[in-house]
Amino acid sequence: MKSSIMHILKQSNDWVSGEYLCRELGVSRTAVWKHIRGLREDGYDIEARANLGYRLRSVPDIPYPDEVTVDLDTVVMGSRIEYYTDLPTTNGEAKKLARAGCPEGTVVVAESQSGGKGRMGRFWFSPRGRGLWFSAVLRPMVNLVETPQVTMVVAVAVALAIREHTGVAAGIKWPNDLLVEGKKICGILVELNAEMDRVNFMVAGIGLNVNIDSSQFPPELSETVTSLKIAAGHHIPRVPLLRTILQSFDFWYQRWLREGFVPVLNKWRELCVTLDCPVTVHTMKDSYVGHALDVDETGALLVQTPDGEVQRLVAGEVSLRKI
């Protein structure tokens, strides 16, 4: 009902009488008033005048499903959007929905995460209303060996959306962190639930620092992380940004399903900032220094060690060395 009232107010773009709302929606004046109050509590600025009725002055920059889906043009992404003020992690909630059979493209978004996590179980700072913390459920009909490509699909899609929407030159660090001027601005955590020859579902979690000021980061992070606001020099509305990201994600995901990994990989190479760089590699087994040469056709990083050998890295941690 709140959605319907909002829809009418948005469409009219002018005063709408209470009487009209009652008639259209088949409810009492008291009911209309109750829902208007609810919308105001949600952050919608609605003017009310005795003789004129109601007029929408502004919508809040909060990723409510009703706002995100306005003019959202996608095949699957955002097919269903679940909004929460707080979650332990959006990936956790998305996995729960996925196990229960939610449609592909279901997106879980939260204002804050109490237990936000990055790769390798690391803490991810997710303060209330200052970022886009969300997860999308995917159900690709691919082989298990192709699933790691999804992290690169997401990295490409989000980096391009950031560039297009804000002009901030986000780059990719292998395999899927987004950096701006060497500092992390976005983390991507893709999880997989599969049988050996069938993907049950994947969940792609994205944590993007949007309107966090330098002073708001925990001191131990302040040297290594940044936000779009810091990089762009101004506040960035989150709802249109999220819409752009979902559209870009949808585009690159569909393209990957249709055309395979090559177009993704080519774009990934263009956006990567850690190729032809000295790196330190940490794997589950050992650590070594080397020079990042390229990625191969599977997305593995090729690192040349000082003795000239080339190591093929399918998983692990890579840090840039300053020389």
Add this chain to the structure above:
Amino acid sequence: MKSSIMHILKQSNDWVSGEYLCRELGVSRTAVWKHIRGLREDGYDIEARANLGYRLRSVPDIPYPDEVTVDLDTVVMGSRIEYYTDLPTTNGEAKKLARAGCPEGTVVVAESQSGGKGRMGRFWFSPRGRGLWFSAVLRPMVNLVETPQVTMVVAVAVALAIREHTGVAAGIKWPNDLLVEGKKICGILVELNAEMDRVNFMVAGIGLNVNIDSSQFPPELSETVTSLKIAAGHHIPRVPLLRTILQSFDFWYQRWLREGFVPVLNKWRELCVTLDCPVTVHTMKDSYVGHALDVDETGALLVQTPDGEVQRLVAGEVSLRKI
């Protein structure tokens, strides 16, 4: 308490007085009697005589944790065993325990599965007490690309355990069904929960037809499935068989972690009954006929099509063609 009484009766192998049990366990005669009754209900045959006390005549062939773990010699397999009379699926319960953080090697075993499933979501006939329906939780520190190897580890381990324990010549059909004389005797369903560079857990589900008579199979299955009892010509006790399988599984799993895929693959090739055979291949995309040549070093099946080309098959369904 029931476990402790059982332990004392097993150790003694003779009459044990009620007085002795009371003293050892610090409980009343009534309590001892109550637990003896419980053990009898569980299927333990315990004799009771006024002047002598209790004597264990026989233990039931039911995979209770206390029975399976007797002399079980493994590194991780069976570190914890959960027994159920009925479950929807043992894989489902094992995944629940794994998400909650259970130790590696946790085994879930059920007398029957109401929703037993094979690969591709297919029905798996799991009648009460007639088979070994169980799942093990694994937490290997390996890369995602190596995880499909686990299905072949399980196939090798179970096929060898069956051969050793019953003399029935179980063979492997790519990738991981076990056949006896061309009929399916065991299905293996491995599931994976992972991040892109870290395995959270895997669950290996095994459904082995033990004491099912031909007449007990649903008519639509009777031509394509068999059981150990049918193949061996006699009833097979399940508890020692399960113990042998867990030990074999543990051995091959540890060997795989330590030495990699090559020893597993070599043994898999020896046990495979579908190499050098005419096959029909069904993948997610298409179907074709060909000749199964070999598996490569990743476990993919190499199939030569009539035009001479060799297809590399990483997932899909292969059926043997009669010519």
